[in-house]
Amino acid sequence: MKTLVICSGGLDSVTLAHKVAAEQSLTRLVSFDYGQRHRKELDSARACAVRLGVPHDIVDISPVGRLLTGSALTSGEAVPEGHYAEDTMRVTVVPNRNAIMLTIAFGVAAAGQAEAVAAAVHGGDHFIYPDCRPDFVNAFEAMQRHALEGLARIALYTPFVRQGKADIVGEGARLGVPFAETWSCYQGGERHCGRCGTCVERREAFHLAAVNDPTLYEDPDYWIGACREHQAKQPS
Amino acid sequence: MKTLVICSGGLDSVTLAHKVAAEQSLTRLVSFDYGQRHRKELDSARACAVRLGVPHDIVDISPVGRLLTGSALTSGEAVPEGHYAEDTMRVTVVPNRNAIMLTIAFGVAAAGQAEAVAAAVHGGDHFIYPDCRPDFVNAFEAMQRHALEGLARIALYTPFVRQGKADIVGEGARLGVPFAETWSCYQGGERHCGRCGTCVERREAFHLAAVNDPTLYEDPDYWIGACREHQAKQPS
Numbered sequence: 001m002k003t004l005v006i007c008s009g010g011l012d013s014v015t016l017a018h019k020v021a022a023e024q025s026l027t028r029l030v031s032f033d034y035g036q037r038h039r040k041e042l043d044s045a046r047a048c049a050v051r052l053g054v055p056h057d058i059v060d061i062s063p064v065g066r067l068l069t070g071s072a073l074t075s076g077e078a079v080p081e082g083h084y085a086e087d088t089m090r091v092t093v094v095p096n097r098n099a100i101m102l103t104i105a106f107g108v109a110a111a112g113q114a115e116a117v118a119a120a121v122h123g124g125d126h127f128i129y130p131d132c133r134p135d136f137v138n139a140f141e142a143m144q145r146h147a148l149e150g151l152a153r154i155a156l157y158t159p160f161v162r163q164g165k166a167d168i169v170g171e172g173a174r175l176g177v178p179f180a181e182t183w184s185c186y187q188g189g190e191r192h193c194g195r196c197g198t199c200v201e202r203r204e205a206f207h208l209a210a211v212n213d214p215t216l217y218e219d220p221d222y223w224i225g226a227c228r229e230h231q232a233k234q235p236s
Numbered sequence: 237m238k239t240l241v242i243c244s245g246g247l248d249s250v251t252l253a254h255k256v257a258a259e260q261s262l263t264r265l266v267s268f269d270y271g272q273r274h275r276k277e278l279d280s281a282r283a284c285a286v287r288l289g290v291p292h293d294i295v296d297i298s299p300v301g302r303l304l305t306g307s308a309l310t311s312g313e314a315v316p317e318g319h320y321a322e323d324t325m326r327v328t329v330v331p332n333r334n335a336i337m338l339t340i341a342f343g344v345a346a347a348g349q350a351e352a353v354a355a356a357v358h359g360g361d362h363f364i365y366p367d368c369r370p371d372f373v374n375a376f377e378a379m380q381r382h383a384l385e386g387l388a389r390i391a392l393y394t395p396f397v398r399q400g401k402a403d404i405v406g407e408g409a410r411l412g413v414p415f416a417e418t419w420s421c422y423q424g425g426e427r428h429c430g431r432c433g434t435c436v437e438r439r440e441a442f443h444l445a446a447v448n449d450p451t452l453y454e455d456p457d458y459w460i461g462a463c464r465e466h467q468a469k470q471p472s
Contacts, residue, residue, distance in 0.1 A: 107332035
């Protein structure tokens with residue numbers, strides 16, 4: 001099945017690209033530039049496309065990103081530190097981002113005769129991201145069946161939707177994904193900061209998966225306290 | 237209900253903007269620049285926003301348009317002439333265009349605390365556009381409920397979805413829409429060409445609605461033959 005992978009350059013979507021390349025016919029990677037603070041992720045996506053020998057499109061939707069203000073990912077707000085599942089992470093929500101990227105990817109797939117779009121949405125404890133949940137994925141696929149009826153039949157492949165990030169790390173390790181060549185950090189420093197939500201989540205996922213983390217962090221031990229603090233707040 | 241209207245500057249969406257302004261709280265117009273051959277439509281959308289006294293965003297998604305190749309609206313292909321419902325019009329289909337514009341509009345609405353997005357999708361004889369049908373509209377709204385769950389509750393308002401273009405002309409006439417300040421033609425000439433699918437459809441709609449058409453056409457009588465030819469091909 002000819003499959004296009006939406007690849008941000010992060011750990012999840014790079015692992016997905018390797019998984020699709022191993023399982024079926026990977027035809028192309030598509031990344032989105034929505035006015036991120038830095039381009040480290042996009043550089044990592046490009047390296048992945050080169051490694052897997054497929055074309056790579058970076059779709060510039062930064063004018064859209066500018067309209068979707070109020071998010072720390074695209075605006076001037078400070079990136080919050082701590083565990084991903086905390087209320088403070090709500091500022092990292094770009095409203096409707098997954099739906100926007102998916103509809104564009106489906107258009108690209110239809111134009112290029114691909115049969116599936118793969119996306120690395122996953123659950124974990126991301127309850128604050130409604131567009132990462134199975135109900136959203138099912139409703140999205142139903143919508144696309146209607147939108148492209150008679151023009152194209154394109155599946156939505158989200159193998160990680162019921163998995164946590166630790167499962168993805170485990171899968172990536174089996175597939176031989178070069179994790180050091182993926183980028184998760186919200187900051188665009190020389191190394192991963194180790195303190196933002198996605199760094200904490202990344203480091204925790206390697207720990208839970210019992211996989212060696214090759215990432216260089218500025219603050220390699222911050223995650224332990226952040227995770228403990230988060231766990232202490234959970235209802236027992 | 238605070239409502240954002242997707243306005244291309246064509247007859248349908250300008251009529252919709254006037255309808256929303258008359259019925260509820262029109263808060264903003266959003267247009268999309270997807271690399272159209274000309275900007276006449278966008279100029280007409282801007283004039284509509286000025287007339288109705290609301291802000292106007294033109295979202296540049298031309299990098300997306302370039303990827304969705306194979307359409308006469310964005311590529312170098314010749315614009316076909318004749319009746320809209322003919323097979324030749326298939327080249328005017330930009331795959332997934334409505335879904336892409338709608339997801340972006342829902343993101344803008346969520347970021348700006350609007351309560352509804354209005355779009356001028358309509359049926360008529362546009363069977364070649366699956367993303368103009370009621371089933372698509374219902375599936376899209378369901379998808380958005382999941383995508384924005386807990387973040388925003390935004391309705392999709394498509395009052396024309398079960399109507400033909402003649403009904404829209406009738407509605408516009410009742411609302412006093414200045415039709416001469418709307419643009420339908422696929423070509424970007426001084427006047428409407430009168431020969432492309434959307435010119436033929438526009439002229440026919442005024443005829444069917446028994447409303448005077450103030451549009452200046454280069455070829456004002458071409459539509460009659462195109463419509464007769466189309467009718468002759470219909471199963472009796």
